[in-house]
Amino acid sequence: MERIKILIVEDELLIAEDLKMKLEDHQFIVLDTVDSGEQALLVLQNEEPDLILMDIHLAGDLDGIETADIIQNKYQIPVIYLSDHTDQETVDRAKTTRPVSYLSKPFKEGDLLRTLELAFYNATHKNSNSQSRLTDRILVRTDNQSAVMINYNDILYLEANRAYSYIITENKKYILSNSLKTVFDQFESDDFVKVSRSYVININQITGINGNMINLGTQHSVQMSSQYREMVINRINVVK
Incomplete structure (x- = not known):
């Protein structure tokens, strides 16, 4: 299996480190772990992750949804939300950024791994069977x-x-x-x-x-x- 590169954006250090350890145990490459949207955008100036794990509540001025919105407009990197915010208003805001998935905390390790692999597969095969379309x-x-x-x-x-x-x-x-x-x-x-x-x-x-x-x-x-x-x-x- 091709090794998938992940950026973790999570403001709780213990959760971020636990995610990093679990992903590396399963042969994912964790490019970095950061705790704010501002730091995530700085990382993306030099790194190209395949997927981003994004908490919604972050340190700094940007929350996860605002950060994901900027990322989608500039980089088009698939985002998976990890959050304990499940109220309808938050979910509706999150949907506007077109995430590939939304996992509510606490989540099972197996669910996370399957979500990552499916998201990577869909992203890499997105245009493989599509017909040519006008682009101008x-x-x-x-x-x-x-x-x-x-x-x-x-x-x-x-x-x-x-x-x-x-x-x-x-x-x-x-x-x-x-x-x-x-x-x-x-x-x-x-x-x-x-x-x-x-x-x-x-x-x-x-x-x-x-x-x-x-x-x-x-x-x-x-x-x-x-x-x-x-x-x-x-x-x-x-x-x-």
Whole structure:
């Protein structure tokens, strides 16, 4: 079996060390154990784990769900949540980051191992049987009878509006009857990154940054959340 590389993000030292020992006993490679989302993001600048075990309650300003959201937008590394938080609100928040699994503490060692192996298999075989699809444009349904093809390069950003969402180009706004998450999940381009709960931007359309305001195209701007700022800056070349 190919040895699977794991990053453990867990703020309880004894649990982190126990996880590390059990995984290494089963021939997994534990790249690191960290106790905060900020540390996890630093590790990912130099390491490439196959999977991430993520607790939801962490040290630092970012919780596990916020950290996983950033990781999914920047690295697309599969995340498995390990948490004793099972309330519906937490579970609903966690689902928005598209985890491959959610294990409630305490969990059985066998369940953890099977989850890791299945997650790794699904991640590595995700595209093995898929047919070729258009990667430079997307077909957007404008009503029950009509749809329009939009090039990714023409899209400035996506905007959430409760159960609806918008696709914004330089001169046109397309209203969609799906949530931002549903629309964003269908995009096949890595050029689109989430900068807040309400906005996903085309990184190639940035014309300037003023504080937490991102200028896009010739006349548009959106506000990014502070936790996404470093991720956005890391995606562009900055001359000082």
